[in-house]
Amino acid sequence: MKKVLMVAVLIFFAAVFPAFALDGNDILKKVDRNLNPETFEMYRKLINIEPDGSRKEFVLYTLKKGADRVVSLFISPASEKGRATLRVGENMWLYIPSVGKPIRITSLQSITGGIFNNSDIMRLDYSAEYNCEKIEERDGQYLLHLKARTRTVAYDRVKMWVHSEELLPAKLECYAASGMLIKTLHFKEIKDFDNGIVRPAVVETDSPLHKGYKSVMIFAGIKRKKLADEVFTINYLSRVGNLR
């Protein structure tokens, strides 16, 4: 009888407080792995849309290894071709062919203009950069309240809405340390990229700081790829295109 009572109490608490059974950081790790494998290559098209509808497009080839190494190479337009950005943890470098050497840059700078900044384009795993402080569950989605693990992370706080079944992000709100909303990311068009990768193929971004402007990132060709550690060094930045 005692056992039955205990089980009933446990079931009651599990039903009333489901969030108690959830660990936000575990969910965040699963979101990371659902968005992309640990080591992979992919192509992205970035579109900056102005209030009058005019747009500028950029195409990037990106390689990522482990939690904290990522390199991106512009393959179009011609004015940006060959520019490459490397991120190793919080270190970030930009290589511009005409400048001829990698220069250290900060994660807050924008390498394309528009709303995306370097940390959006050179994003590490969310779980590497943020700690989940609080989790809520509503309308089939988890709301994760994330806090930057270090001061060097571009956004101090992030609210992430996650589809509770697929464990894929639906929306992100990025806040400065002052509490000001910097930008909102909307994840759309869930697509099967093969190799078991099913994730949103489009991320739309808008910002109250740039009213009327919108930036869109379209994902393609996400594939697992074996990569040597030496690929993620500044001496290799000018040769990243060799790996395509």
Added chain:
Amino acid sequence: MTRSPKIGEIVLLVMVLSACTARAGEYDFDIPGIKKRPYEIGGNLETRGILHRLNRHGLLYKTKYYDASESATRGEFHQILELNGRVLVGPLRARIKTHSEYVETYRHHDLDHELYEAYLTYNTSPAFTLQTGKRVFKWGKGYAWNPVGFVNRPKDPEDPERDLEGFTALGADFIRSFGPAGLQSLSFTPLILPVSNHINQELGESGDTLIAAKLYLLLYDTDLDFMVRLGPRRPEMYGIDFSRNLKENLEVHGELAYLRGYEHKALDDGGKLASQTSNAFSFLFGLRYLTASDTTLIFEYYHHGEGYDSGEADRFYSFLDQSCRNYLDTKNQQQIDRAGKVRQAYLRDKNFMKDYLYLKVSQKEPFDILYLTPYITLIANLNDGSFSVSPSATYRPVTNLELTLRTIFPIGGSMTEYGEKQDRCRMELRVKYYF
């Protein structure tokens, strides 16, 4: 039993299909350029118009335009075509970059073709690359100056991002990557630079061979380089540089170079150009800071050890002044020719004195004007108090088109570096199209 679809169902189907079509058309999922080709070709075409408002009282104007008719302004027109080509065959990669420039000034017009780069690399793994040919090297972390740029062409601090010609070298690149802490990665780049009548003449005399090497470490999130250059008839060069992000919006960098046995040419008390072998330390300290409102500041202090001190600079200006006066009195061409030689010896470096400051403040996309970057640059000579101010802007209104407007105002008294420049001010408009 089958039944015909009702009108309501047909309308619903049409609405769903329309909605689907609209969604599919919202973004084009076809990403151009994914398919890699074994060759690539591209380039840029630039038109540059320059207007000089001349400083007719400046000594550099007087010694250069001593025979010119009086005129307050001069125009200059440049048409530049640069072509890039790349071919990939297995582990071999060939790259070529050409620079063709047509220049028209009030004195002459000229068409010049240069091969900026033409090299071959052999790359079996990311950890090892062999390279040979003409290639641009950019050593050092400084933005406006690079005291450790032992294999770089000299930069113009007023236009530090301008494309430059490379040097011909045989070299290799070894890379090793380690763990996420302590020594994170290491690379070693040795170079052999031969000199002949056709290549690398600036580095020595025909038959000379120079050796240069750079060791790079990423150590505790800090970039560190150690470099050396050795060769006959040129000073031995040893250097170290570093760069590190102190905060998410603050980067610091520095360079230190030691030159052993460089030739210092200066006017002696008798007005003769005398040569002396000396040793010198040069160094640079700089930072790059990004504010919350997207303003970027680049600040650098440069000590130019091989530069001229105030006394030597005074003697230089006095000599130029006296040469101009003598020429006007006697019309003796030798006076001007001698002044030209002295001027060439002193102004070998873009900034020829000892201590300089550089400040560049740029604002990304002010007033929500996308792709516009206005900036202002200040270069100050701390030894004579003269400086130049350059308010400028870059605008990229459409894909592959870049417009740059630059103005430069040198400011300083007589017998100062910027006060004696040949321009009172200069305005440049550049229109560059990439293809």
